[in-house]
Amino acid sequence: MNNKAGSFLWNFRQLSALVLTSRRTVRLDPLRFCRSKIVNPNWNPRNLFNDLDNGMQSSVRYLFQDALLFKSGEYDFQMKDISTVPTVTVDRLFCPRRLSFDSKHSLVADGTSDDELKKINFHHDISSEDLLTKETKPIPFNSRKLSQECNSLSDVLDIFSKAPTFPSSNYFSVMWTIAKRMSDDQVRFEKQLMFNHPAFSKLCEQMMREAKILHCDHLLFSLHAMVKLGIPQNTLLIQTLLRIVQERMNECDERCLSVLSAILEALEPCKNVDILRAGLRLLVDQQVWKIERIFTLQTMMKCVGKDAPIALKKKLEMKALRELDRFSVLNSQRMFAVLAAMNHRSTVLLNECSKMVIGNIHGCPFKILISIMQSCKDLRYYNIDLFEGIADYVTTTFELWKLKQVLFLLILFENFGFRPIELMDLFMKKVVDEYKFLNIKSIVPILHIYSSLNHFQKCQNKEFLDVMASALVGCLHEISSERLLNAVFSFCLMNHFPLAPVNQLLQKDIISELLTSGDKERNAHKLHILNTCLELDDTPYHKFIDIALPQRPSAPLYPHTKVEEVLSSLLGGEEYFAKDVQLPHNYHIDFEIRMDTNRSQLFPFSDTNVISSSDIQRVAVLCVPRSAYCLNSTHPRGFLAMKMRHLNVMGFHVILVNNWEIEKLELEVAVTFLKTKIYSTEAIRTADVNVQGTY
Template sequence: MNICTSGNQLLRNFRLCLNNSHLQSSSFWGLKNCKAPINPSTFKNVHQNLGSTSYLFNRCATRLGATARFYSLDKEQGQDLKSTSGEQTSSTTDNPVLNETQSTPPLSYKQQQKEAGRYLDPLAQDAEPYSERESQREQFYDHLKNCNSPYDVLDLAGNYTLTWRRVSNSLTKIWETTKKMSDDQKRYERKLMFEHPVFEQLCQQAMKDAGRMRRDDLAYSLLALVKLGVSQRSRVVQTLLRVIQEHINDFDEKALSVLANCLSDMDSDKNADALKAGLRLLVETRIPKIKNVVALQTMMRCIGKDAPVSLKRKLEAKALSMLSQFSLPNSQYMFTTLAAMDFNSSTLLDACSSKIIENIHGIPFWRLIYVLQSSKDLQYRNAALFSAIAEYVMSTLDMWSNKQIVLFLGLFGDLGLRHAGLMDAFAEKVTETSESLTLRDVINILKSYSLLNHLPKNQKKQFLESLSSVFESYLPKILPTELLRGVYYFCVLGCFPQSSLDKLLQEDILKELLLPDQRTHGANERILHYINLCLELDCSASTTVATITSAKPSHSPSLTVNPIVLGALKRSLGDEVCQQGVLLQNDYFIDFQITLDKDRKFVLQSQSEENSQTEYLQRVAVLCAPVSAFCLGTTHPKGKLSMKMRHLTALGYSIVLVPAQEFEKLQEDEQVQFLKTRIFAEPEPALAAINQET
């Protein structure tokens, strides 16, 4: 066997070997077909240069699985060469790539990188050592971790060569530094970022290297640019969208999840819509191959809220088939996953709820909050799950801060859960430590207790006085909208703090709340109307209510009545014995009004008789309330319904409350008996009427 006559020819063959991805056994075709002999001196010169190319040999052999071997003219000549080349030849022939008789496994990637550190380019005389490049890389990322603002990141990036990996990490770090900033600080930092010259270089390099980026780097780069407020129509964003479209089939679950999060924040345009459609098709094709619960939940998050229901059903069926594999974290994350899909699967959520209830003591605070928040978003109501969480919070009340409990109560209020034990225990804690509450804490506590129509049994007065005292301490610097909300919550609970009312009655405050160009004008008008009613009908103080507002809310209540209740009343009392859809001057709507004699023995049918002898009559207001007007799992009325019942009682009505959903489940004879029992019963005290239960 002969070897090539030229060292340059040899090196060119090796470089072709590196660049040719399809080269296997023919890598050294030029070596095998070389006929010209070579003298020992020429071989010596070439052989001395082989050390500088050993990395290339190893690299080629490792990548392509080819074995490179070199043969001398004869054994004796090989021995002569060893003796003439000295230590250089001895060390070189020890290389397993050059040794005919030795064979070693391919080098690992880390070993290759270490070997590459000695010789980066066999033709470069002053190549930079790999160790120096490695130290610069580590130095860059160490400095990057310590950056606290976008400007710091850009200054750092400007001092280094912008590789695609550094571009991706720099953009992601810029986004991370702005996450915890206030809105004003974010605007200021972004202004500085867009004016920094290195930011434009980052975007240019991102467009240039997009095709070479790893899939997760592509996804994170696009996410960072979108979150930083870079225009969706900009060239860099559109370039990344196009490149991702070309390589989306290669994206793993993590990269798809990041991409889905990014697309959810993007507006509709040609490239974004095409990518969303491709993402859903990719998820649908991968469903049968999914074997892992985490991968399934990632795919479910990817499709977003706008996905077709058929695709959501397929993912639901796949999740139900894997229920036996669900761990406790899987069950918790399924709530947030379904919320991300905007898909309420009661069967799936019920199964996850059972696992959460069994292991409630091992779940941290934020996981419980996410479960409750997702249930609210999905309109999922599970009294057993919510009660278990409330029981756990109450049993460990001392380990939670006031802010954490307020957050729990706020979500319980939105979900309609009234856990009397937890609310009484927290009210006692608030009464003892009211000085530690902030204005936001007070407003949120008032909102929860007024919404659920709950006051502690034994400390009602002390609880309200503590909250009122803290609330009034913030009056000098309180915003008009916060003042309005706080006073309204107090009024719903039947409390009227005089200092807060005086502040609200100031002319400049009322004018600001009722500005016609305000976005909350309608809501403010309705709240002021209810405060006015409370002061007229509940408050015995000498407050001038006419100065608040004489306008009624702009919305009109529904004037339709429940036909099932109407039919039951006719069967119970006969035709034309009740008035339907009575709208009072104060804008309260009564479904059915019945007039009885003073002793509640019989129904009066003559309107003239009713008008002439009002002091000997008893008016009954039949109110049909939907399930949303009651606390979860009970017939305890919520705050607004309770206030309406209280006001109608003050106007002389006897209240009959009919839970529409429960009433419709009764048989006809049971419906008749239900109405007769409550219509002809002795009038109850106002407080008992408000809290009556079927």
């Protein structure tokens, strides 16, 4: 006993010597863990959901910079009469963390000498014998058993109010475990009861007092549970815990860093969150090669964010590539969202993960499929094999999916310009058979998808358009002007003109509304196209838009030097073609050639007599970018298909030249290629015979 007392006194003197080296005041924790404190003798725990509008400010410690900085903010802590002390380094032998502690007791701080330390009872007085019992024999706390016994969040708070135990973080973890078993509506109701429970504030107060001495994993798991339970981020409780986590980031192991990453992912940006995220990036940069679990690696990659240094992103990418052999199917599926969260497109990594996803596509949940597609969109990653694999999987299991799910997937496919033919045929048939599910929220997207991708099925196309038009007519009483314009515009692209929707759209008040509100330029562009369709297409309408529309800007002109050179070599000179021809209705063609109706003889533009002849065939050569086609095909998308239709009405024979193909060809090969497109088959065959006969 004397040895123990002597050891205690020696340790106490050593600690006092360290404290006295500073002229500032140090508050000692109950576990004798000496840590820098912010001392405010007038501070008392208040309502934890106070908005802190009365000039409150926070003390934020940048541990990784070894500096203590004060910053003002909406949810900061009070700084009046606050004295700060530097961190005192104490050997862990003097500061064991694994001692039990009753959170109801603390030590006084300011102006108290080492020999006058007194204990304060926050709730009620207890004897020294009771204190010794609680310190040496803490009440056992079985989180799993408690989560099984309790059926609601209030049950946990009731148990806490009867016999609080250390650590209080366990109560939050248990409540989050229970909440995960509930439905969304039940969780909302239980959260409201939790906030109104009289023991909830006491639990939060106890949590703040214990936070400094909790193990790092307990602290982080409890903070994660609080965030998931919906405790507002701007409360004193959350902000205090965030600051404490900043001080103890160096204690985090791989598991703790994973939890911290999940916490930061769920929080909105603020000063303390930004500081933690910056600190996490430094720790990840130092420990990236030591990370063992793939899930932890992906969580950290997701948390570092889009604005992380490119060097850190590259380092994380290399680490992931090293671990590819250990990737599970779930890891591969998750990597798309992880890279999207980093805004880092790693083509090699995405290609390998795509192979894993395609090979294990069956049984993949809808939520995962949508996440993969959305991430591909964010990363601008176009993998036709991946898209076809997903489309084939949904097609073969079509009856298992809701129509709303398939529609959402088709919307994402349309964003890529990808046209899954079999899936769209199935969906078209389902719409015709089960048209009652159509409403204003689904009609416009369906029309947009099928018109944009220029998808039609000969045997069912008219029936499909009639069903969609009938469904739109049933919604005319509640549809907005802009949605009506979008729907009619889609019908125009598909060369279909339902009477009632078009008549309602052509009303002066609706046209005026579209030209003065919303996206006015986009609306004017669509109204111009509608007017063009009403004039050029075979429609039953003789009425056009009688309100003066804003003048459309002329289309930008792009030089096509390679095609011009090929045409000059093929046709025998520039007098046989015209370039950059502007047509009525704001249509533009890159090159125009004039030939006879058999497309075997050329006419120069200088011959005015031929121009007035009725047997002339005008040929329009359009240089088309890859985006004008559906992905990985030569199927024209909606606007190009409409332009070709209108050029035919205006008397042109349309020839499409793919820019990316013609640029790769040598001049002689390109001349042969265009010759087969411009001249008719009979003319080419005759020319070949004549050439052979000359030898």
